[in-house]
Amino acid sequence: xxxxxxxxxxxxxxxxxxxxxxxxxxxxxxxxxxxxxxxxxxxxxxxxxxxxxxxxxxxxxxxxxxxxxxxxxxxxxxxxxxxxxxxxxxxxxxxxxxxxxxxxxxxxxxxxxxxxxxxxxxxxxxxxxxxxxxxxxxxxxxxxxxxxxxxxxxxxxxxxxxxxxxxxxxxxxxxxxxxxxxxxxxxxxxxxxxxxxxxxxxxxxxxxxxxxxxxxxxxxxxxxxxxxxxxxxxxxxxxxxxxxxxxxxxxxxxxxxxxxxxxxxxxxxxxxxxxxxxxxxxxxx
Amino acid sequence: xxxxxxxxxxxxxxxxxxxxxxxxxxxxxxxxxxxxxxxxxxxxxxxxxxxxxxxxxxxxxxxxxxxxxxxxxxxxxxxxxxxxxxxxxxxxxxxxxxxxxxxxxxxxxxxxxxxxxxxxxxxxxxxxxxxxxxxxxxxxxxxxxxxxxxxxxxxxxxxxxxxxxxxxxxxxxxxxxxxxxxxxxxxxxxxxxxxxxxxxxxxxxxxxxxxxxxxxxxxxxxxxxxxxxxxxxxxxxxxxxxxxxxxxxxxxxxxxxxxxxxxxxxxxxxxxxxxxxxxxxxxxxxxxxxxxxxxx
Numbered sequence: 001x002x003x004x005x006x007x008x009x010x011x012x013x014x015x016x017x018x019x020x021x022x023x024x025x026x027x028x029x030x031x032x033x034x035x036x037x038x039x040x041x042x043x044x045x046x047x048x049x050x051x052x053x054x055x056x057x058x059x060x061x062x063x064x065x066x067x068x069x070x071x072x073x074x075x076x077x078x079x080x081x082x083x084x085x086x087x088x089x090x091x092x093x094x095x096x097x098x099x100x101x102x103x104x105x106x107x108x109x110x111x112x113x114x115x116x117x118x119x120x121x122x123x124x125x126x127x128x129x130x131x132x133x134x135x136x137x138x139x140x141x142x143x144x145x146x147x148x149x150x151x152x153x154x155x156x157x158x159x160x161x162x163x164x165x166x167x168x169x170x171x172x173x174x175x176x177x178x179x180x181x182x183x184x185x186x187x188x189x190x191x192x193x194x195x196x197x198x199x200x201x202x203x204x205x206x207x208x209x210x211x212x213x214x215x216x217x218x219x220x221x222x223x224x225x226x227x228x229x230x231x232x233x234x235x236x237x238x239x240x241x242x243x244x245x246x247x248x249x250x251x252x253x254x255x256x257x258x259x260x261x262x263x264x265x266x267x268x269x270x271x272x273x274x275x276x277x278x279x280x281x282x283x284x285x
Numbered sequence: 286x287x288x289x290x291x292x293x294x295x296x297x298x299x300x301x302x303x304x305x306x307x308x309x310x311x312x313x314x315x316x317x318x319x320x321x322x323x324x325x326x327x328x329x330x331x332x333x334x335x336x337x338x339x340x341x342x343x344x345x346x347x348x349x350x351x352x353x354x355x356x357x358x359x360x361x362x363x364x365x366x367x368x369x370x371x372x373x374x375x376x377x378x379x380x381x382x383x384x385x386x387x388x389x390x391x392x393x394x395x396x397x398x399x400x401x402x403x404x405x406x407x408x409x410x411x412x413x414x415x416x417x418x419x420x421x422x423x424x425x426x427x428x429x430x431x432x433x434x435x436x437x438x439x440x441x442x443x444x445x446x447x448x449x450x451x452x453x454x455x456x457x458x459x460x461x462x463x464x465x466x467x468x469x470x471x472x473x474x475x476x477x478x479x480x481x482x483x484x485x486x487x488x489x490x491x492x493x494x495x496x497x498x499x500x501x502x503x504x505x506x507x508x509x510x511x512x513x514x515x516x517x518x519x520x521x522x523x524x525x526x527x528x529x530x531x532x533x534x535x536x537x538x539x540x541x542x543x544x545x546x547x548x549x550x551x552x553x554x555x556x557x558x559x560x561x562x563x564x565x566x567x568x569x570x571x572x573x574x575x576x577x578x579x580x581x
Contacts, residue, residue, distance in 0.1 A: 044544070070544075151430045153432050158517070158538040158539050158542075159338065159339045159340045159539055159543075159547070160339065160340065160539050160541070160542040160543045160544065160547055161541075161542055162542060181341075181342075183341050184338065184340045184341055188336075188518070188519070188520055189518065189520070190518065191432065191434055191516040191517065191518055191528055192516070192517035192518060192519075192530070192538070193513075193517065194512060194517070194534075194537070194538035194539075198407075198513060201407055201408075202407075202434075205407070205408065205411070205412060206411075206412075206415070206432050206433070206434075209432075
């Protein structure tokens with residue numbers, strides 16, 4: 001008897017928990033003068049930041065709902081053309097052929113990646129092309145880029161990491177193949193570490209390594225190399241002189257709704273930019 | 286008194302039911318999340334594919350399986366002899382009062398968080414392998430270059446981590462062998478070494494084996510420590526100096542930022558891990574039954 005009771009209990013509880021797994025029904029914003037909904041679609045690199053900003057914004061303004069969708073930078077342009085989003089999110093500059101669709105560009109943040117080597121390395125400066133070739137496995141010896149004769153040990157971040165996304169995109173390690181799919185060509189012979197700290201520790205303690213970390217994490221334990229002759233810093237990233245950096249843009253196709261204007265004002269406020277900084281990006285104010 | 290007993294009984298029953306439900310739910314959840322990718326990508330392509338590159342849409346986990354098995358096997362090769370020798374030393378050779386101090390020191394190892402082991406490995410074992418083991422390797426193969434992030438590093442750290450399990454369970458089962466066995470053996474003229482090898486260890490074999498199984502389970506499932514020191518290179522390794530990626534390490538590392546399909550693929554990796562552990566457990570239990578039958 002007890003067995004039956006417990007088995008029934010198990011199945012009921014299990015079913016109950018499974019019921020929670022179904023898809024969530026979408027929120028529909030009810031519009032009046034001050035309330036409304038804002039939809040952002042586009043770059044998956046900007047997405048986490050947009051979500052952080054949206055959450056903080058909605059905490060303060062419960063009448064406005066902000067929905068963040070991914071899809072990629074190209075999708076961001078498409079979304080404003082088709083008027084299915086208020087903002088298209090881009091993690092690159094607007095291309096010439098896209099200019100027609102865009103009436104306004106707003107830079108909400110900047111993202112930069114520093115290239116680091118072991119502190120014993122003789123290499124001070126690398127070009128984007130050299131960095132790309134090192135990471136795709138074409139250049140395998142430090143002597144080819146002005147260092148001592150030693151095998152280059154490439155340290156990378158894990159697949160899906162935002163830092164890896166930014167780095168591979170800007171250095172063109174991530175390239176479209178003939179079929180038009182974006183392929184990450186990072187060499188299979190790279191050590192992979194799952195966090196900025198682990199990359200720093202690996203590069204600091206292992207001779208002949210090269211790695212990349214986001215700007216905020218730089219320390220004295222490793223040597224930061226110049227890229228195309230420019231030292232990485234917040235200033236050089238903001239001015240665009242440092243090449244491994246990218247803007248996070250919101251683009252607009254037509255007129256902004258009141259709610260959308262409200263949201264963008266929040267992002268460009270001190271409070272919004274504080275969130276940008278906390279998320280590991282460079283504020284634009 | 287009666288109601289009191291009933292309440293206790295119910296509480297115990299609920300606890301038992303809860304743990305069963307947890308297992309059932311976790312199983313259902315892992316399979317529900319991972320099966321779609323497994324079905325779509327093809328189970329054989331998934332298991333035997335040699336390219337793990339989720340952002341490019343390749344989900345071959347052979348390198349990860351090879352990595353996990355290599356590191357675990359390495360840990361067992363180092364850990365089992367050390368652990369059993371240690372257990373014999375504690376139970377048969379060392380005086381009782383010293384054995385107590387030794388044993389609690391070893392059991393303390395179990396309380397150290399695994400990420401600390403990982404960091405220790407990163408700062409001590411990895412450079413040590415590069416500086417001291419690599420030169421020995423280079424005598425035979427001068428072209429080899431290695432960073433120290435390797436199967437060997439993972440195996441050494443995991444061996445240390447599974448020692449407390451192997452030592453304490455083995456020691457208990459050796460101590461639990463009836464006194465008469467030992468006395469009879471000595472009375473027949475066997476010396477101490479012969480008694481240990483031919484009488485005590487066979488008699489305690491089922492306990493020793495279960496300590497090995499538990500240790501192996503810990504080694505396969507360990508994540509944080511190996512994540513930091515094996516280099517996470519998703520390539521089928523050629524030697525113990527090569528870096529490898531493990532199943533658990535890959536899941537832990539990539540889950541955070543994974544896209545939906547990538548995430549499902551990681552759950553599918555979880556399914557494979559689940560199946561591997563189940564298989565190993567079943568095999569181990571069968572072989573234990575075989576051994577148990579012999580000694581009884």
